[in-house]
Amino acid sequence: MKKIVINKKFKIISVVVMLAVAILIVTLLCVNFKKDTSYNLSSYKMELSFNDEQKTLTGTEEVTFVNNYDNMFTYLYLHLYPNAFREGAKNRVVSSNDEDRAYPNNVSYGNITIKSVSYEGQDLTYAIEGEDENILKVDLPCQVYPEESITFSIEFEVKLANINHRLGYGNNTINLGNFYPIICVYESGTGFKTDLYHSNGDPFYSECANYDVTISYPSNFMLASSGNLISSAEENNITTSVMKENNIRDFCLVLSDIFQHSSVKVGNTVINYYGYTNDKNLEECLSIAEDALTTFNSMFGQYPYSQLSVVKANFLHGGMEYPNLVLISDDIAESDLAYVIVHEIAHQWWYGVVGNDEYSHAWMDEGLAEYSTLLFFKENENYNENFSTLIENATQSYKTFVRVYQTVTGEVDTSMNRPLNEFNTEPEYVQCTYTKGLLMFDTIREMVGGRKFIKALKKYYEDFAYKNASPAQMVASFIKSTGYDLEDFFASWLNGEVVIQ
Numbered sequence: 001m002k003k004i005v006i007n008k009k010f011k012i013i014s015v016v017v018m019l020a021v022a023i024l025i026v027t028l029l030c031v032n033f034k035k036d037t038s039y040n041l042s043s044y045k046m047e048l049s050f051n052d053e054q055k056t057l058t059g060t061e062e063v064t065f066v067n068n069y070d071n072m073f074t075y076l077y078l079h080l081y082p083n084a085f086r087e088g089a090k091n092r093v094v095s096s097n098d099e100d101r102a103y104p105n106n107v108s109y110g111n112i113t114i115k116s117v118s119y120e121g122q123d124l125t126y127a128i129e130g131e132d133e134n135i136l137k138v139d140l141p142c143q144v145y146p147e148e149s150i151t152f153s154i155e156f157e158v159k160l161a162n163i164n165h166r167l168g169y170g171n172n173t174i175n176l177g178n179f180y181p182i183i184c185v186y187e188s189g190t191g192f193k194t195d196l197y198h199s200n201g202d203p204f205y206s207e208c209a210n211y212d213v214t215i216s217y218p219s220n221f222m223l224a225s226s227g228n229l230i231s232s233a234e235e236n237n238i239t240t241s242v243m244k245e246n247n248i249r250d251f252c253l254v255l256s257d258i259f260q261h262s263s264v265k266v267g268n269t270v271i272n273y274y275g276y277t278n279d280k281n282l283e284e285c286l287s288i289a290e291d292a293l294t295t296f297n298s299m300f301g302q303y304p305y306s307q308l309s310v311v312k313a314n315f316l317h318g319g320m321e322y323p324n325l326v327l328i329s330d331d332i333a334e335s336d337l338a339y340v341i342v343h344e345i346a347h348q349w350w351y352g353v354v355g356n357d358e359y360s361h362a363w364m365d366e367g368l369a370e371y372s373t374l375l376f377f378k379e380n381e382n383y384n385e386n387f388s389t390l391i392e393n394a395t396q397s398y399k400t401f402v403r404v405y406q407t408v409t410g411e412v413d414t415s416m417n418r419p420l421n422e423f424n425t426e427p428e429y430v431q432c433t434y435t436k437g438l439l440m441f442d443t444i445r446e447m448v449g450g451r452k453f454i455k456a457l458k459k460y461y462e463d464f465a466y467k468n469a470s471p472a473q474m475v476a477s478f479i480k481s482t483g484y485d486l487e488d489f490f491a492s493w494l495n496g497e498v499v500i501q
């Protein structure tokens with residue numbers, strides 16, 4: 001080693017020059033992060049590979065975070081939903097009553113492993129955090145100011161549990177819902193919403209983004225997804241499919257080696273129905289979906305995407321909504337098929353296009369999806385479901401729940417606006433969000449009249465398209481559209497004061 005001796009004055013000049021160079025480099029780096037203003041949504045670009053023997057999904061996700069908030073960010077939080085399926089996870093992914101139906105074999109576990117997080121080939125600092133390894137914290141290499149963006153890559157591997165759930169594999173389908181790290185919604189005043197997975201309801205909350213997804217899988221599988229298929233090529237019995245879709249709040253994929261597929265066009269939208277090979281009711285299911293899309297298009301406003309996939313799948317509950325894709329359980333009774341398909345398609349309006357925090361305010365999308373289903377039957381008499389009877393059944397079901405809970409536990413909490421983890425039981429969650437939700441919207445329709453009610457829903461859909469609405473925004477929107485002061489009305493229903501006779 002050769003030591004260089006320099007005088008003090010030169011030393012000071014050197015330090016000043018070095019500082020100036022450092023500031024210039026940081027400034028240049030930050031300029032690089034500036035957002036292209038023509039592209040104002042965050043995006044996820046994924047390259048995935050599904051291994052059927054291992055039941056793993058490996059891939060790289062290029063996340064472009066566009067700062068559409070008022071804050072500056074130095075780090076981001078992303079949900080790691082697959083870790084809810086870990087052995088020893090804090091919350092069960094299914095309630096104990098549902099375990100027998102959920103696991104086709106024995107109890108099984110899955111997880112997500114983050115292999116690296118990088119920016120332009122350089123590793124970024126990251127940490128697995130949250131109460132239950134449910135959050136990925138990524139330290140950004142630079143401050144990201146409003147309207148700026150930054151792109152970083154995450155390498156990950158998801159191991160699937162053998163479970164009839166949104167994420168997992170059953171005997172017939174491989175369901176890939178909520179499998180990738182997704183940016184947590186940031187609420188000013190609250191910060192990042194990092195709620196834990198819960199077996200009640202759909203514990204998800206996200207912003208709309210653009211998706212570009214490539215997946216490789218064995219060629220004996222057929223693929224359904226939230227995206228528009230751009231290309232598909234086969235080599236050595238491996239198919240590689242590329243899908244894209246803009247302005248959707250999540251992305252789901254389903255694979256099966258026993259799918260058969262049928263489609264129909266409704267306006268600008270192609271509806272794809274994926275059933276199983278020996279299904280006799282393929283056309284019937286497609287026709288229900290066609291009726292639902294047609295009815296809701298005219299009732300609430302046009303569905304804005306060019307495809308909708310209705311997918312039969314191993315799923316322990318009746319159905320599950322994702323943008324442009326709904327799962328319909330393969331073990332529901334034939335008599336429930338129309339109800340479930342219509343409910344899940346209604347979610348394309350209430351959850352898909354108009355989003356809300358499904359963890360904290362599940363009544364917003366579930367209540368509206370349930371009531372939309374009843375309105376569908378009112379409009380489509382050929383389904384032989386009497387609207388008044390459906391309302392009466394819902395009222396009786398809710399009253400029975402209140403009576404039974406009061407008798408058994410001495411008290412009953414009927415407030416609706418609670419986060420998923422604050423419902424004591426699954427029936428309490430279902431009654432307070434779905435049943436009471438539909439009864440609340442029906443009471444509003446009775447008060448303001450059918451025309452004003454539909455006008456209010458149309459306006460709510462138009463004003464909050466591609467956004468997340470808060471309960472206060474929904475209430476304000478209804479008040480403005482109907483001309484009725486519904487503030488106290490909503491409050492008494494939501495806080496549990498109202499008594500349903």
Ligand SMILES: [Zn+2]
Nearest residue numbers: 343347366369
């Ligand atoms: Zn629902």
